[in-house]
Amino acid sequence: MPSLLTHDRRPNTKHSRYTTLTKDHMIVTSPHGRDYLLRDLIETLIINNELSARPSDDWRSQALRAAPRDHFVPDRAWVPSRDLSGGYVIDHRIDPDDWLLAVYRDTLLVTKRGDGDIIDTSVPATSAVSRPGVVMRFLELLQPQPGDRVLEVGTASGWTAGLLAHRVGDGNLITIEIDPELSTTAKQNLSKLGLAPIVVTGDATMGSTVREEFDRIHVTCGVRNVPQGWTSQLRPGGVMVLPWMPAHGQRGEILKLQAPLISPWLIGRFCGSTSFIMMSGQDVDIPTSGRRADDESSWTSMRPTQVMEAMPRGFGIFLTAVAPDLAITKAKREEHNDRAAFVMELASLRDDSYATIVADPAYDRTCMTQSGRGLGDILFQAYRQWVRLGKPGRDRFGLWIGPDREVIWLDRPSNAIGARNR
Incomplete structure (x- = not known):
C-alpha cells in the first residue's frame, strides 16, 4: 500500500513501437526497450542520490534487474498528477508503449481503488506500486543483509517483496497482505520470476504467526500508531522502517526505528517527508466541519x-x-x-x-x-x-516507543515535548 509521491504529467510525444501486445515477449533491441528504460531509471535514481553512483556495488540496482517493475504492474493502472487531483490511465492492451514508459518512470502507479474503477479519483486508492525513488530510500534505511529474517507489512502486487527476496533469500522473507486478491496476484507475480518468499494473507497488526522474531521489518502502508505486535517481534539490534502518518495533515514522515540491545523501548529518527496509503484499520474518521450556533x-x-x-x-x-x-x-x-x-x-x-x-x-x-x-x-x-525554538528541523526530533506510549523528543531523548498512548 505504497507511496503517493508522483510525477505530474503525461508524456506528450509518441515513441516507436518497442513491445508486442504481451508483456512476456518484449522487443528490447529498440532504443526504448525495457532494458534501456530500466538503465535510464537507474541513472535517474543515481542523479537524485537515491542509488549509489556505482550500481555494481549497490545491491538495490541488482535487485531492480532481478525483479523488474513491469512484472508487478497490471495491464491497467492510473498515473496520478503531483497533487493527486488528476492523472491519466495507462493500458498495456491499448498502448503498450505508453504503459512501459510509465512503468519505468520514477512515479507512483495506482493499481486499485477498492472495488471501483481506477479512473474514479473520488474513491481513495487502496493499492499502488510505489515510486521507485521512495522504495530505494526505504531499502537504504532498512539495510537488509543476506540471510536476515525480514517481515514485510503490505505486499500489494509484490514488487518490494521481490526486491527483498533477492537480497535476503526467499525463506527469510515473510510478507503479509490483508487483501486476498492482491495476495494471490503477488504470489503469481513473484513465481513467474522464480521468487518464492512466504506470502501470508491476513491482518498484519499482530505481526507474524509464522515466526516470532525478525532482524528487519519493512512497512509499506501509512501507520498512525506502531502496533505492539511489530515492536515485540523486532529483535534487539533490529531495524524497522515505516511511513509514520499521524493525523495532523495529508503527509507524514519516514521513520527509522531501532531496537536497543538492553532496553524494551525502540528509538526512532525521522528521515524525510512522505505520504502512503493508510494501513487498514488505522485511518481515522474525522468529523466534517459545518457552521453551528456557537461559532x-x-x-x-x-x-x-x-x-x-x-x-x-x-x-x-x-x-x-x-x-x-x-x-x-x-x-x-x-x-x-x-x-x-x-x-x-x-x-x-x-x-x-x-x-x-x-x-x-x-x-x-x-x-x-x-x-x-x-x-x-x-x-x-x-x-x-x-x-x-529556532524552527527545529526533522533532524532534531526523535521518537521513543515503549510498551504503552510513544514519546517525541527534541535534541536529546531526555527532552520530551509530547507523548501519546499507544
Whole structure:
C-alpha cells in the first residue's frame, strides 16, 4: 500500500513501437526497450542520490534487474498528477508503449481503488506500486543483509517483496497482505520470476504467526500508531522502517526505528517527508466541519500558508507532539465569497471542535471561524512556539516507543515535548 509521491504529467510525444501486445515477449533491441528504460531509471535514481553512483556495488540496482517493475504492474493502472487531483490511465492492451514508459518512470502507479474503477479519483486508492525513488530510500534505511529474517507489512502486487527476496533469500522473507486478491496476484507475480518468499494473507497488526522474531521489518502502508505486535517481534539490534502518518495533515514522515540491545523501548529518527496509503484499520474518521450556533469569528495576522510551508520542515512533527488530536482536513486555494483564497479546515480527533481559516488576499489579516476548543488558536500558538525554538528541523526530533506510549523528543531523548498512548 505504497507511496503517493508522483510525477505530474503525461508524456506528450509518441515513441516507436518497442513491445508486442504481451508483456512476456518484449522487443528490447529498440532504443526504448525495457532494458534501456530500466538503465535510464537507474541513472535517474543515481542523479537524485537515491542509488549509489556505482550500481555494481549497490545491491538495490541488482535487485531492480532481478525483479523488474513491469512484472508487478497490471495491464491497467492510473498515473496520478503531483497533487493527486488528476492523472491519466495507462493500458498495456491499448498502448503498450505508453504503459512501459510509465512503468519505468520514477512515479507512483495506482493499481486499485477498492472495488471501483481506477479512473474514479473520488474513491481513495487502496493499492499502488510505489515510486521507485521512495522504495530505494526505504531499502537504504532498512539495510537488509543476506540471510536476515525480514517481515514485510503490505505486499500489494509484490514488487518490494521481490526486491527483498533477492537480497535476503526467499525463506527469510515473510510478507503479509490483508487483501486476498492482491495476495494471490503477488504470489503469481513473484513465481513467474522464480521468487518464492512466504506470502501470508491476513491482518498484519499482530505481526507474524509464522515466526516470532525478525532482524528487519519493512512497512509499506501509512501507520498512525506502531502496533505492539511489530515492536515485540523486532529483535534487539533490529531495524524497522515505516511511513509514520499521524493525523495532523495529508503527509507524514519516514521513520527509522531501532531496537536497543538492553532496553524494551525502540528509538526512532525521522528521515524525510512522505505520504502512503493508510494501513487498514488505522485511518481515522474525522468529523466534517459545518457552521453551528456557537461559532465564533476572529482575525489574526498569521497566514495558513506559513503553517503548510513549515510542515515538512519539522513543524509537522512538533505539531503532533503538542497537539496530537488536531487534524488538518483541508489546505488549498479555492473560491471563497467569489474570490480566490487559501482555505484551511481543522478538526479534532477527540471531540466535535472544528475551525475554518480563510486567508483572503484582499485583506492583510486571516479570518478564523471556530467552535469548541479553538483549534485555529491551538495551531497558530504551536507554530509560534516552534518559531521561538529556532524552527527545529526533522533532524532534531526523535521518537521513543515503549510498551504503552510513544514519546517525541527534541535534541536529546531526555527532552520530551509530547507523548501519546499507544
